[in-house]
Amino acid sequence: MSHWERIVVELLEVVGALGLAFLFGIAIYVLGSFALTGSYTTRRAFGSSFRAVFREATLAVLTQPLLPLFYVLGYRMDRFLARRGREGLTQAGVPVVSHVPIVFVHGYMQNRVGFLGLARALAHRGFGPLYGFNYPWLASIASNAGRLDRFVDRVIRETGAAKVDIVCHSMGGLVATEMMRAAALKKDGTSAPLKVRRCVTIATPHAGIVWRGPIFGLGSASLRRGSKLLETQAGQMLAVPCLSIYSAHDNIVYPKETSSLVKRGGRDFEVEHHAHLAILFSPKVADAVATFLAEPDASPPKKGADPV
Template identity: 30%
Template sequence: MAVAAALSFGLGTAVPASAATQQDLNATIKAGLEKPVADDVILGGSSTWKTPTGSGRPEDDFWKAFGNGLRAPDVAPPGANDWNCTPSDGQEPVVLVHGTWENAYDNWAYLAPNLKRAGMCVYALNYGILGLAQGGGLGSVLPGAYGTGDIAQSATQLAAFVDRVRSSTGASKVNIVGHSQGGLMARQYLKFDGGADKVDQLVTLGATNHGTTLLGIGALGRTINNAGIDVLGPVALGVGVSGIQQVYDSQFLKKLNAGGDTVPGVKYTIIASRYDEVTTPYQSTFLQGPDVRNITLQDGCGIDTSDHLAMSYSKRAVSIVLNTFGAKIATTPGGPAVPVPVVCGPNAWLIG
């Protein structure tokens, strides 16, 4: 849900999101229901997608990148979308997938240049572009507020983009990094659009893999909707089609997660933050499967208080991505290259 929900909470004191209260509220209300009677609301309109061009300035703070992105929403993050890039031996191209109400630049202005400096070919798209009248939600009136269209349709856009990357680089497989909806949508691609044979690793940051309660609001809305009172339909006008699909227990999520969280042959690294105020409870991002690593940023690094939006600007999160993809650095001039270590550093909640 990314910017859509984070902005609604405003600034405040960094406190880890509580899971028990949200779960208890939802369970209590659901206990009085007999059966679900309402389905997801999908408003009319087909989304489009774009390949960002040029090169935006590198940033180490989300809000700076967000401001830049408002002025130039379709610029590529620095280091991304070099269609003459040739992957180094043993490295797959990396495809970056932004979240809801975000774009390739503002989501990846920090990670993309770090991947490029590590010698990787990096690519990013702008997907799920849907106007307000077509169901993109109020945020879609902002320049570069993308990722608002139907997630299943967005997954087909990712499929086309990955095929272009593979054709350009000659690589048989890519690695994907997805933030928020970007991680969830990538899983849709893996399961239903042929991605399982074209992706080696998926890394997600705060992905809404099992939906979000939005600190209880989403769960309450879904519960009332299932009782036959359409409250999520009006909400869809505000948050957009993809926002409603990410609410806990949606029909989209039920279909995606039926039969298991993962697909064979793909390795998963799932990164969470205890301070995530959008994917709530934060543990709902974690997956179950034989090739899954579930990581909480604060385990071993309490000074990283990254919230949902700041995660892709966390030095720790970026180092985990680099380490996962086998990036190496020389610790001394002319010395042997060693794997990039996982580092610990401060990253402020909602400030970045």
Template identity: 25%
Template sequence: MVALISRLILLAQLLITAGITLVLIHFAQFRILPAATISIAILIAVRMLITANNFRLACRFRSETPQQFRISLLQACRLYLEEFCSTMITSSWTMPFRALRIYIATQPKGIPVLLIHGYGCNSGYWRSMSRALREAGITHHAVNLEPVFGDIDDFVPEVREAIETLCRKSGHQRIILLCHSMGGLVARAYLCAHGTSNIAKVITLGTPHHGTALAEFGAGLNSEQMRWISHTQDQHSKLREGALAMVDIAESCPAGCNGMPGHWLKQLAKREDPAHYKLFTSIYSHQDNIIAPQTSSHLPGAYNIELHGIGHVALGLNSRVLQIVIDEILATNQQD
């Protein structure tokens, strides 16, 4: 479904670009090449503005950035350009046309990996990661979560089926879950339902473990389940209800953040065995443009790897992150 939606969006963009080109040719007397160039430039500018707006929104709810993870203006420009390019590649090429199939390495290294994508994506998001896993000789499989805007808990059976398939075809009883964004919450919901007997490790990339304020701008039940409620939003809601009151959020609020996780995330935490967190490696960026506050990705009890200068979509494509993930996978094999 995501592949189809992505293709339709891509087709709409091409039609709009063609329409602008025709208008420029017939009404402004442009030649074909200049008209097409201007039309494509307009399309790219709009896409760049969408990416910039994500950074703007994330900035509104950002957590305090530790001194060692702050970036210069030049690094900020690189961050933006990498995120924009990553978004263009995934939304316009890999998700529409490059869905993944199971890969069984001929000379396997490490534990097999199941890739779980995030909100609004499909297995095509993992194309760059899959290439790195293949080069490292790591067997892997990817799941496509459907329906796109469904309940996170309802994705668990799909993950269970994919785990059973990977275990059966690889000959391993335990695997690693590698998750981007919402995928990490799906993994946590899976562990609640089925335990850890088949799971050696869970690696999350930019997962909103405590929620993200930008989920308020998303669609679907899963977006609502990922919400982070800032103090200001919470106060406004209570004022509308005519019952403004003090709320104790000390246990649910990540350090340095001004708010709390939404209802579903609180209920998820109550259902979990805290011992599960020892299986987690949470990798996140202090400049994430979708997860805000950024320290929402910090999972207490897990091994947290803090990065800087990397955007949300780019976490699955960035060479530095790819190497960290490969190292984590191979280290897990050595530990076992």
């Protein structure tokens, strides 16, 4: 065997080992998380559970290898999904529904790659421009809220829009609601104009997660039920129309009531049989997001309501 042949063989062995380690990690995540849901999620037939596990594992295998790439790509999600023509049509010939910029905010241990399916669905429905926001998920939720606020300012300057719509997944919903809560108050305590028109949170633990095991990062304590940040947010009404989409069979955020925003003036939308990652690729979820974002602007919130 020649020198170069040995190098190729060694490289293949390394790639094979990394591939097996990756698949093993996916298996641990999927099987372990589904097993831990226990009595927290709605019971269902074995066939439905098997399909949910298979779908979650498949989507993890397809998307997670792209994570490094989407630290570079995806600032403008719609540019490689569906371009707009001069006549106000998408590439697929669909009339543009909304010119309000949409900012996608990812969740824990992820980046904007998770929104590929949803961004594609919204682009083909005539929404956009679409922006993907990445943030250091190991940092605190409060500091990431500041980063999101500056990103929104950048999008507004770039597009000339008055406001943006925000679509979030998991911890990203807490980052967005904290950003709105903090940005709505000036230093003198008076209300400041909000930069967000509408907000959608998907699989967000607004009441905190019940998992008591280790979680990495400075924001980990804020994710837990009873945290100071979540208690502060729970005591304040939402200042903009918000839709919370969640699954009765989420393998990370459970029980489903933890995602509810009804008591804070929001709207809930429940789906079934979708796990934490797979919910982002659900056509039913895409329809719900599109319908909500296409609704006419709501009237201003009642006076006296504390904004979030």
